[in-house]
Amino acid sequence: MPDPSPYTVELLFDRDCGFCVRSAEFLGRIDRRGRVSTFALQQRGAPERFGVDTDAALEQAWAVDSRGDRYAGAGAINAALSGVLGTRIPLFVYRIWGIRQLQDRLYSWVAANRHRLPGKGGSCAID
Template identity: 70%
Template structure:
């Protein structure tokens, strides 16, 4: 029987360090991630946007994640990928794929993203807004 190592659940998350809410969320994930499986990378870091294969506009529009297999996720999918990394389980991504759940999470993500400059958080001055 094959056992999964913690590297099977490694996830890189691209976030906006100029957004206080995004910084707060990345910090929250870091505190939950006891096994060091999630790496939060600010989109402002040299080469980060290219590494994730997105444009700066795409990076500013929503969060992005890449899992250990190289699969990319955007928006709510990126958050689910990061949670999967923190938990060491793909359950959040499986739940996200359930019809109806994906649409609801995507809609909530868009609402939060549009209003992120109004949400609590420190460590930046969000340019969106």
């Protein structure tokens, strides 16, 4: 018998990064069933809730799912998409050798260039 409880995800993001804020808002708009909750790392106790310190939270997004599994970077984004879609397929695809490495590199590029991406502003923007 399938588990009747829905797959949910909590996502930690940087509220001072315009790109991160826009991305979190986008997730909220497409999450019709409310399965993804977002937390700004600047909220009191948020990094600790995800088991990371502030420096780690500033480096990449973090997610914890309803099973207690923790994800970072591209894995966190796949977990959030899994929550939105109500299926763990994005996480299964992410685990495929080659795809994981590609997504991790893409995530690293986005993280390094987020001040140039739509939603610029906040602490990651370059004046």
